[in-house]
Amino acid sequence: MSDAIPTTMAAVHLRGFGGTDQLEYVTDAPVPTPAPDQVLIRVAAAGVNNTDINTRTGWYARDVTGSSADAAGGSQSGDEGWAGALEFPRIQGADACGRIVAVGADVDPSRVGERVIVTTMQTAYSTEPLSTTVFGSEYDGAFAQYAVAHTDETYAVDCDWTDVELASIPCAYSTAENMLHRIELGAERVLITGASGGVGHAAVQLAKRRGATVIAVAGADKADAVLGLGADEVIGRDVDPAERFGESSFDAIVDVVAGSFFGSVTRLLRNGGRYVTAGAIAGPIVELDVRDLYLKDLSLHGSTYQPPEVFANLVGYIERGEIRPLIAATYPLERIVDAQDAFVAKHHVGKIVLTIPTGT
Template sequence: MKAVQVTGYGDIDKLEVVERPIPVPKKNEVLVQVKACAINNTEIWMREGAYGKDEKSGWRPEGVQFPRIPGSDIAGTIVKVGHDVDRSLIGKDVVLFPFTSSGESGSEHISEDMSFIGSEYDGGYAEYVVWPADLCFEMPLPTYTESSVFSVSGLTAWHMVEQIQIKPGETVMVTGANGGVGSLNVQIASKVFGAKVIAIVGDLALEEKMKELGATHVLSYKCDQLAEEIIKVNGGPIDSVLDVVGDALFSTSLKVLKNGGKFCTSGSSGGQKTELDFRTLYLKHITMYGSVLGTREEYKRLLQAISEGKITPVIEKTFPLEQAKEAQTYFKNAGKLGKIVLLP
């Protein structure tokens, strides 16, 4: 099969198109023919070494074993099954829950042995991938491309919203609102949980589209007095922040939160380190959450909301698999809206 593998930590020159044997499903596994694989920050940061220290990166402390086929947002068709798997699954169109774990239901995402497809396992930058049969779920939408864009960013966004326990009518600020996780945070918070959303983007040309996704107000992070503008449009401090930016908007986020407000982060595209005056945290009674991925039950609720049309795919562009370098480069451009998808 054709695949794109990462040969080591570094720039896009560490991505190479290769021919690899088609993997064979083992006991309780299935072979999935990959029809679409959306790109996430996850595989780019894994390649760049941004998750780890001392050139170790990935979801496990020992780092990634190279070469590795990246890719975790996968939609495709089951074409072969391993031992102890029902053969009636052959021909089923599925999306893949993106990690394995021995953790109990509700805490599998924080288990020490959580292992991620595309980091600890070969992933979806390929024509075929093997995965446990019980981690394959019915495709929520009619097309592979649309169905492929939710697994990692959608699960992360859904878990963020559930963590901060958004209530109808509350105001939530979403940073990086035009990105993969951010655009889903906007939809989930507003259309599923009934919150008012202030979407923070770079380019206000995206305002109309963000409002279509459910945003009540759209502001640019380039605004000179952003904190004051947020409080003005909301008529006072806000209830919660869903953040994927990190340092660049951290002080603003704490400034606009009400007493007892909640801050939840799942990314740091605008800076991985920040300064925190603890007095702000305790005097305002702010609760902080670190968040990434989620549980199987949350994934099921996400897929149900997608199939009901409450959450819609937001896709910026597709690339053929062979152009993975170009696709990852494009992914890092500012101003895009939604997901980038590789098509084997």
């Protein structure tokens, strides 16, 4: 490791499950050393995502059945993380944008200096089919001045975007693109829930890129912003889509909400329609009329594992100028509590991003 790289850094440690009091900003965390197949990244910006809050609160535990907003420390049952128990302290942060400053012994040294983003759903260390590990959950992530990642999970990007814009991409946009990839969305009529959030606003743009007619669900105060992203129509959360458009009105539904909304999914989809989900912010326990499922030949898809082409395609969209994120607000890393409070309040449209200090 170069002499120019310090031995300690600023970072945010998650000390345990619970509220924001479990987040501790420190300036003496050890700078990680890249393993032979890893790169060391000087982080410039890091996005805030639902998974950061859900992991902190332990919402992924099986016996937590309420909405993500209701979770407060999980169940302490040992399965609160994406892949089971977490080790503390953990440096969270699923979104990283920065520059490679050092490489492991097996990595081409010419990678030093590249501006990169890091995949969130990683497969480099997975041993089971369709399994994934999450950057900033099973491994330390981007809420720090430096982070390490497998070289295959680290993508160079050549564009004129700011670091903040690039840092908004990895988690939200790959989640959205993977959902559309999973259901092979084309020039069809699609309903997108949670359209003002990180994944939702990405899904609107990415669906329009595919030629879809997009009906988006968002609060009335956010409708203009979502229309500006390309949605053809925005309806409020209090509107019943079946009453507004009629039953069997959609070829596909892209959902991150679940909860009570899920009960209308099978009525809204046309014969052969597809539903895909990558979240359940309104609650994971839902009702399903199985008769509609089989009588209408519907397909229901969960979406977590991402084949490599999903992230590679995103980099291509960025470099060709086919998408552009909407940044709602930025906060310095030491104000992570304020950033997460703003995120949970859901008054924003687009992404909230943390900027990382250049010195300890």
